[in-house]
Amino acid sequence: MSKELFITTDLQREWMDTLSKLEYQIRSSAEETDRLAEFPKANIRSLVESGYTTLALPKKYGGGGITITDMILMQETIASYDGATGLSIGWHQGVVGDLYANELWEKNNLERFAKEILNGALVNRAASEAQTGSPTRGGRPQTTAVKKDGHWVINGQKNFTSMSPVLTHSLVSAWVEEREGIGFFLVAQSSAGVSIKETWNMVGMRGTESHDLVLDNVIVSEEDFVEFSKGKRGDKMNGWLLHIPACYLGIAQAARDYAVKFAVEYSPNSIQGTISELPNVQSHIGHIDLELMKARHFLYSVAAAYDDKERRTLMNQELGAAKHIVTNAAIRIVDQAMRIVGAKSLELSNPLQRYYRDVRAGLHNPPMDDMVITKLANAAVEGMKK
């Protein structure tokens, strides 16, 4: 079971080929990235050099104009090599895709920033804070933006800022008192008053170096006030967030491939042949492929619906459901893969223990499971009232 069934265009084939050339580099750096909790800078550099980070820009801005289906295919591929590299670059693809496809900013500003992306800029949203928890819950950022002398002055501290060692820009959320809502400001990493506080010390996705971003009287121009909203961010339909389940699907695929290879090679002297012929092991393998198939078909089906502008208007809670289904399936798949391999899966030199830790992080990326279920329930109840 793998993604080949979903590769249908020349662009996708070309990028599968390009990414396969980076496979050895990304895969072989994964253990060290995780052990040292050190950002995979060389991998991201290679992806920038390959043009990967310009793909989510629409063609009219000089980018690759990829669809959501293209993005998830590429993202699951990178994450199958290394989860931390996949999740990190996924944030950039997702932010750029959302910003441009939904034209969240004025055209001249989008054109200006597109040039930076074409020159290798890397951007992520810095939306989480210690006081708010997940921003999708609707908490008010403690980071503030105050207008002074025709500029915005930003103060605060964001946590969980993935890719912090290489970001050139962050889209920082801040409370705008004078408009009583939340603004997103494009902040260049090189601005005076911007610093990184190294707080990231997690068991999973260690290599993402998702440290705190500190903003101390950072001056931002009016043009870099990108977005404003009064509601919760989690309420907006954004297909570009499917890079998140794609990442965890890629990790699950890697775990499955490792375990099946192990099963066809491992031959303890209590049996003739290998453990792949044993009913207990075959049961795990079969269930893993069933889970993978369900998760992948659901994810790609939702992406295809979103890519079709007419069908998109009929979508209701499918994006959140895809995140829920794929992430939880990925956790179960890694668990079953470890059961196949047995105690060796716990050796620190074994990639399965890294997949086990990385895949858990998916639960804490948006949207969270309980929000998906609540929204499904609300949609069902509202639908019945109509």
Ligand SMILES: Cc1cc2nc3c(=O)[nH]c(=O)nc-3n(C[C@H](O)[C@H](O)[C@H](O)COP(=O)(O)OP(=O)(O)OC[C@H]3O[C@@H](n4cnc5c(N)ncnc54)[C@H](O)[C@@H]3O)c2cc1C
């Ligand atoms: C690997 C990784 C990378 C990340 N990268 C980024 C990034 O680049 N940029 C970024 O901005 N963020 C990032 N995040 C942060 C992420 O989006 C969340 O903000 C963060 O994980 C905190 O979510 P939480 O659910 O644990 O926190 P909380 O919201 O504090 O939730 C903690 C617990 O309280 C419950 N809870 C809290 N509030 C409510 C509520 N209102 N209603 C119901 N239950 C509630 C939750 O269910 C949960 O059980 C990243 C997170 C991870 C794990």
